[in-house]
Every structure is written in C-alpha cells, then in structure tokens.
Amino acid sequence: MKTECIGDYVKFNGKAYPCTVSLTMNLIGGKWKAVILYHLKDGEKRYNELRKEIPSITEMTLSLQLKQLEKDGLITRKVFGKKPPVKVVYDLTRLGESFVPVLEAITQWGNKAVTDNGEFVHS
C-alpha cells in the first residue's frame, strides 16, 4: 500500500499540504497539541483538569491550542450551565479517537528513547 503522496498534494479543511505526513504534523504538531490529546485519550476532561495535569502550559496557550484542535475536528467542547461558574468539558471526536494509536506509538517510542539514551528524573 502506498502510504504517502497519493496525488500531488492533499487538502484538508481547505488547507493544502505536500503530503499526509506534513498534514498530520500540522494538525498535531507544535509544542502542546499532542500532549493535550494524550491527556484526553482516557475520556473527557474539564479545562481546569487539563491545566493541573499540564502545569507548564499557560492558560492562554491551553485555550488557544484547544480552540485549534476543535477547529480541526479533533476534539469537542461542551458547555454546561449558563451563569458562571460554568462547566466546560473537552472530549475527543471520532477523528481524535482514531489518533490515539499514533499517540501511543509516540509515547512508547519516547519512553524507549529515554530508557536507552536518557533518564527519568525524580525531583
């Protein structure tokens, strides 16, 4: 099976990419998107839960990345309640769920790389 560069380029959500590797890296690349998806893989989470589980991300960046992931169809955003404090829940879409195996592969590779050539640090 040919797994790349079927056709001359690919279009997704109106944007063009030279190949599907490129496309994937654009959708889930960057410093945080994969990490966020990772934390959603076991079920929905609230905004503040994500913040606590990813302490080094800022509010603004988390908010921005969530918006982009939603726009690209990887996660959903649901609001409960009308008056503050409202409750907002993020969850994977089907497309997002189909990405979980890739996430697992990424995680396992990272773990093996660290085991072989790096170190796990406990402070």
Add this chain to the structure above:
Amino acid sequence: MKTECIGDYVKFNGKAYPCTVSLTMNLIGGKWKAVILYHLKDGEKRYNELRKEIPSITEMTLSLQLKQLEKDGLITRKVFGKKPPVKVVYDLTRLGESFVPVLEAITQWGNKAVTDNGEFVHS
C-alpha cells in the same frame, strides 16, 4: 503499563522535557523532520535525492534539519570523496529505525483523515 510521566520529567541529550510525548514532539516535530525521516525509512539517500523528493523544502532548511536529526542521533551522515563533487549519504541510525513504526502510524492516520474528510488532489 504507565506510558507517561514516569518520574517528574525526562532528560535526553542534556535537555529536559515534562513528559515523553513532549520529548518525542521536540525531536521529530517542526515542519520537516518527520517528512525527512519518512523519506529515509526505505534506506539511505543522498542530499540531492532528498531535495528532489521534497521539492518544497529549501536547501538551507533541509541542511539545517538534517544537522539537527544527526545531532539528536536519529540519522547518520557519511561523506564519500575528498574533492568536490563529493557524495554525502544520509541514513537512519538504530534509534531512527525504531521510529519508523511511529512514522507509519502518522502516515496512515493522515491518509485516513484525508480519505474521510479531505481530498487527494492531482494537478
């Protein structure tokens, strides 16, 4: 098996990351690294071969990304000949080869995403 955040952070090549997903995305993230690795997955390639197969990358960026991939231990660079024109060959290291399954997962996901929600364009 716990696949993330073993310890409080991880160290790789002297750099610290909050988790292994983060680490992986740093090593092969960015606009081109995964694409380059993809083109090396079936065996060594020369500089110009890579240029031709990835037309939209510039010489400078290709050169820079190759250097970073070499520094991170994902590829090797071998020079043949002393006087110009010399021949330079890039190849995956063992670490790089161990990344191929991840690459396949990324590619397949991208292909499915395009098949379902995008389009393959022939010009």
Add this chain to the structure above:
DNA sequence: CTGTATCCTGCGCGATACTG
C-alpha cells in the same frame, strides 16, 4: 554536488493583567 552566510519575516508561545 553539497552545502554556508546573511538577512528577514511570520507566528508560536510566554507573561501578565483583566472579565462574564
């Protein structure tokens, strides 16, 4: 053939403060 040197631009991302 395989790069480097320079210059430059966009934007990802952080810091901090504020809001419904």
Add this chain to the structure above:
DNA sequence: CAGTATCGCGCAGGATACAG
C-alpha cells in the same frame, strides 16, 4: 470556573547569494 486582552520575545524557517 473558564476563559480574553495585550504586549512582545525568540526562533524556526524562507529568499537569495555565495563557497569548497
């Protein structure tokens, strides 16, 4: 509780010219 507004830095990466 779940964000936005504003400001700005740093750096990846493009254009173009040059080099061993």
